[in-house]
Amino acid sequence: MIEQREAISRAPGRSQQGFTLLEVLVAFVILAFTLAIIYQAAGGSVRGTIKGEQQTYALTLAESVLNNYRTVPEGGMARSGELENGYRWQFDATLRPVPEEQRNLTAVPLYDVHVQVDWDGGAGVTLFSVLPQGAP
Numbered sequence: 001m002i003e004q005r006e007a008i009s010r011a012p013g014r015s016q017q018g019f020t021l022l023e024v025l026v027a028f029v030i031l032a033f034t035l036a037i038i039y040q041a042a043g044g045s046v047r048g049t050i051k052g053e054q055q056t057y058a059l060t061l062a063e064s065v066l067n068n069y070r071t072v073p074e075g076g077m078a079r080s081g082e083l084e085n086g087y088r089w090q091f092d093a094t095l096r097p098v099p100e101e102q103r104n105l106t107a108v109p110l111y112d113v114h115v116q117v118d119w120d121g122g123a124g125v126t127l128f129s130v131l132p133q134g135a136p
Contacts, residue, residue: 051122058087058117058125065089065115066127071134072111086120093131109133 019027061083072093080090093111113131118124 054119054122055125058119058122059127061087061089062115062117062125062127065091065117066113066129069093069113069131072113072131074109074133076111088118090114090116092116096130 069091076093076095078090078092080088082088091113092115093113096110096112098109109132111131111133113129115127115129116124117126
């Protein structure tokens with residue numbers, strides 16, 4: 001009777017209790033791939049947020065530099081500076097060319113102004129404007 005019971009328990013087609021080692025390994029591989037994808041998505045989101053904050057700060061700095069100058073002295077000017085946090089700015093004002101037929105119409109010379117802000121690891125931000133000539 002005991003021999004018959006052992007034969008029945010070892011018979012093919014009987015269900016087993018638990019998981020095989022192969023099933024557990026496959027489950028871990030699927031879990032690892034899923035976690036890697038989630039990690040990359042979260043990392044990309046953080047990098048995008050940091051880049052957006054850097055560009056916003058650079059744009060605010062460029063606007064601030066531009067607002068410091070309402071007029072440009074005769075002959076134009078160039079200024080630059082660097083902040084402690086690694087941001088560098090440059091202000092360039094060059095005389096805007098006036099077509100020959102409009103020279104008598106323009107009372108005040110105008111200057112093309114470029115404000116460039118760069119930072120370590122960033123692409124940079126550039127603002128363009130036009131300012132009149134005036135006293136420094």
